[in-house]
Amino acid sequence: MAARKLLVDIHTHVYLPRYASFLRSRDVAPRIFSRTTPTGKTEERLLILDNEPSGGRPIGPQYWDRDEKLKFMDRHGINVSIISSANPWLDFLPAPTAHKLAGELNEDLESYCSTSPSISETGTTIKRLYGFGLLPLVPNISTTALLEIVDQISRLPHLKGIIMGTKGIGNGLDDDALEPLWAAIARANLVVFLHPHYGVDSSAWGDKDNGHVLPLALGFPFETTTVSNNTTHSFRCIRQTPRFTYTPSPLWWNSASTLVAPGFLC
Numbered sequence: 001m002a003a004r005k006l007l008v009d010i011h012t013h014v015y016l017p018r019y020a021s022f023l024r025s026r027d028v029a030p031r032i033f034s035r036t037t038p039t040g041k042t043e044e045r046l047l048i049l050d051n052e053p054s055g056g057r058p059i060g061p062q063y064w065d066r067d068e069k070l071k072f073m074d075r076h077g078i079n080v081s082i083i084s085s086a087n088p089w090l091d092f093l094p095a096p097t098a099h100k101l102a103g104e105l106n107e108d109l110e111s112y113c114s115t116s117p118s119i120s121e122t123g124t125t126i127k128r129l130y131g132f133g134l135l136p137l138v139p140n141i142s143t144t145a146l147l148e149i150v151d152q153i154s155r156l157p158h159l160k161g162i163i164m165g166t167k168g169i170g171n172g173l174d175d176d177a178l179e180p181l182w183a184a185i186a187r188a189n190l191v192v193f194l195h196p197h198y199g200v201d202s203s204a205w206g207d208k209d210n211g212h213v214l215p216l217a218l219g220f221p222f223e224t225t226t227v228s229n230n231t232t233h234s235f236r237c238i239r240q241t242p243r244f245t246y247t248p249s250p251l252w253w254n255s256a257s258t259l260v261a262p263g264f265l266c
Helices: 017-024 066-075 095-114 143-155 176-188 213-233
Strands: 008-014 031-036 042-047 080-085 118-121 124-127 129-134 159-164 191-194 258-260 263-265
Touching: 008 066, 017 031, 017 095, 066 080, 066 129, 080 095, 080 159, 095 129, 095 143, 095 159, 129 143, 143 159, 143 176, 191 213
Parallel strands: 008 080, 080 129, 129 159, 159 191
Antiparallel strands: 031 042, 118 124, 191 258, 258 263
16 A cells, blocks of 8 residues: 655744743843733733834744644644754854753754654654754854754754854854755755744845834745755765755745755755
């Protein structure tokens, strides 16, 4: 009997409880804060950027509760999800804090996935949840620290890759200083999910306030497309593996890119 095709969601995010608690401890963006609604109820809000309209966005258990994630999957017929931390990841932290938190969150994500329900297909049992780990990609981080986290992720059986933004350690992903990182990722055969966060300069959208429409619908694809092409043209990944490929996807609907080591998917 032919195996049933599985619906796998590779672009689905979570703020793990440790990360959410960390954001609650902060007084500046990114942070989670509480406020009283006009009806007298207390609600939590997520403020990613200081100039975010409407004082951030509502946030609740759907961001960190695994049962809520599984309910969402069941509702939409999703068999397996590959979970990743949502932006802004660790980009805003000093190097020592980012390094420590990355290791802790990767262990948390492994537990989140490894204890999730299983499904069986033609005699093979797999988990419903897998994950992309985090790297402490921040200025002044040491190469040793980055390689230590790559090694950690490669040894956690339910983490299948890495999610990262476009800044690298401050000079983009085609930064010469990242050569050892790309080499380690290629050796470990990890997928890298390249995800936008910064967009393009806000002056590109003019003086009128159009909310998030243009920055997300256009700015995010421009951001990841530019970084993907810079990295490709620099031959950064190609030098690390002869099996490098790059395949674009329709950016009009997909605002993020996926970089596969050894390979590149957008």
